[in-house]
Amino acid sequence: MFHKFLKLAAPVALAARVLLPWLGSNLALQAATDPPAWFQRALVGMEVGPTGAQFGGGRHAADYANRFDGAEIVRRSVAANAEYLVLWVRDGEFTFHESKHVPRPAGFGDRDVLREAVDEARKHRLPIIAYCQLQYPSHELRQHPEWKMRQANGKPIDHLVCFNSPYTNSVKALLAEMLGYGIAGFHLDMVDQGFGPPHGCWCDHCQKRFQAEHGRPLPKDIDWDSADWARMRQFRYASSDRFEKMLVEHVRQQAPQATVDFNYHGNPPFSWEVGQTPVRHADNGDFVTGEAGAWAFGALAGSFNAAWYRAATPGKPFQVAIQRGVRMYHDQTTRPLHDMRWEMFTLLAHGAFVTLIDKTAYDGSLDPVAWERMGAVLGEARSKRAHFGQRPLADVGLFFSSRTRDGIGRDKPAAWFQSIQGAHKACVYEHLGFGFLFDENLSLEGLQKFPVVCLPNVGILADAEVDLFRKYVEGGGHLVITGHSGQFDELGKPLARPVLEGLIGARVKSRLEGTDHWVQLDATRLGGQLGQGLEHRAQKRPGTNVATAVPFLVRGPATAYEPITAEPMGKLLDSHRASLPNPAGYNADWPLSARQPVGPAALLHRVGQGTVLTLAASPDTATAGEHHIVEARRLLANAVRLLHPRPRVRVDAPANVEAIVTDDPATRTLRIHLIAYNATPQTTPVKERPYIMPGLIEDTPIFRATIELRDGLKTAKPLNRSTQLKKRANRVEVTIADIHDVIVCRY
C-alpha cells in the first residue's frame, strides 16, 4: 500500500522541558526562564528530501542525489519563509551524513548533507530537524535478518522490523551520531507494524516477552473472538509505545534540548494493524505530527486530522504535514497556488502548525517554480500569524472508541470508520463547530466542554463510559446516539442487555443487520425540527388535512427500538430487500426501496437536566458512504441543533466552505475563518473507474456567508480588502472572493 512509500512527513521537534498550554504560536506562554522551543513558536516549515529515497531497492544511478545540497536547501527554505527545516537524512538504505553504521549512496562521495545544512542554518538561526526513517531499515535487516517481524506461521516479514528486537540499539547509535551535529531535533518516521497483512509479530523476542508479561504463550494466530487476541493487540500497542519511549529517553539523555516527534498513525484510516491507539501513541515525543493530503485521505482529512491531533494531545502544539505534489510526494509536480492555500489555511485555522514537503529532482536539485509557490503560501501564513492559535468553539463533541475500532471494526475497520468520518463531514458541511473525544482519556470535564456529544454508531461502550455519559446528561449535557451504539461487549459479541437502554429510554427490539434503512419524519414538533430544511419533512398534501412525509434513505446500521420512557418520533423503515427470497443474492451494492415501518425514527428522552436524542439509523455512516444524500446529513445536524438551539455563533455558508470559529476571551475577539474548497471537475479515470482523484483548485471562488452572534457584536472586519461586509445588529453578511478570509468580530 502506498504508505510503504510515503515519505513521511514531517518534521519536528522540540524541546521543551516544560510543556505549556498551547495558545498559538503568537501567544505561546513562556516558562519563567526557558524561551519557547522551536515548535512552540513555529507556524510553518519545510521538509526536503531527495526523490528516489525508498525506491529502487537502493540501486541508484550515479547522479542520484548528487545535487542534494544541505546549504542550498537551507538558503531556499529561509527565502521561502520557512521557520524550520526537516531535512531528509536517513532512509531505509542510505544516509546523507557521515555515519559509521549506514552507508551513503554510491557516487555520493564524502559529502555530508547534514553538516552542510547545520553549518548554513546556524547563520540564519533556522532549526534543523533530522528526518530519520525507522520502520523499513533494509540495510540493517540484511545484516540482521533475525530482527525481522515474523508471522504466526513463523515466516519472516521481509520489510518489517520487530520493535522488541535489538534493532533499538542500532537506532540509538544512529541518533547519537546525528545529535553530534547540533540539530534541533528528530522527525522519526514511522513506528507502524505494517498497514495490512501479513501481520506480526511472533518472533522469539516477542514470544518470550509475551510469556513473561501475560503468563501464557502468544495466541497461535489471529482470532477475533478470543481474549488472547485482545491481549496480543495490547501487547502490540505496548511494543510500539515502549520503543518510542526508549528513543525519546535516549535523545533526552544525549541532548536535553533536542526534540523528538513520531509520524503518528492513531487516526483513521489506520487501525490496530499499525499498532497504535489514538491517545497513547500521540502523546510520545514533544508533539504529535501526521500527514493530511487529499491524494491519500480525501479533502476532509486536513480538518479531521488537525482536530483529532488536538484532542489526542490536549494543550500541546500539533503538526500536520502536506506536500506540494499533485498526486504524491515524489511525483515531481506542483499543485496550483490556491490548492495549497486551501489546505494550508484549513490546517492553520484549526490550530495546527504545518510542514510543507518538497521532494527534489532525482539528482537532488530544486524546482524554482515550486519553491516560488511554496514561498508564497508560507509567507501568507506568516503574515496572518496573529489570527491562528486561538481556542476553537465547538457545538458538538464526536466520540471515538478505540475499543469499538478493534472489536467491531476488526480487520475491516474502514466500514466502521465511516461513522466517525461521516459525523465529521456533516459538521463541516453544516458549519457546526466540532471536536473529538476519545475513550482512552474520557472524563466528565472533557465531556462538559461540549454542549452536545455524539456517539456515532459506537458499538462497544464500557460501564465506566456509560456512567460518565449519564453524569454528563444529568448535569445538563445533551447526547445524540446513533446506529448500534452500546449493543456489544468488549470482544464485539452482542449483549443481551445493551448498555445504553436506560439513557435512551427504550428497549432494543432488534438490531437490523442490513444497511438499506429509511427514515420517515412526522408532523410533530420534534419531527418538524428534525426535518428543518428538508423537502422530506411532513407536509400537508393539497386538498387534505393529512401531513405525510416521503421517506429518505439513511444507509447504514440501524436499530428497531421499543420506547419505554422516551418520546418516539417518525418511522424507521426497512427495504423491499427484506421480502426477497434471497436478500443477499440481490445486488448488495445498491440500496432497495422503502418497505414497512420497523420502529420509531428517533427517540427523545429527558434525563436529569439534559436530553438524549437517539436516531435509530446512522446518518453519520450514511454521510460518509456512497449514498451520501443531503437529507441524511441534515438529519444529524438538525439533531445537534435541536439540542443546542442557540449556539454562540451560527454560520450559514455553502457546503463547500468550512467555517472554523475561534475565541480569544482576553481581547473579546471571535474569529470566523471561512475556507472554500473549490476543486475542478475530473474526467473518467484510467484505473478503478469511477473512483477519481479530486480535481485541483485553480481559482478563487466568490461566495456569500452570514454570521450571527448570540451575545452581541461590536465590530466586524474582514482581513481581505476585497471582501464586502454588511453588519446589522448581531448579524454579518459577507461576500468573499478568495479561498480564505477571517472575519474578526469584537464582542
Ligand SMILES: [Zn+2]
Ligand atoms: Zn517480534
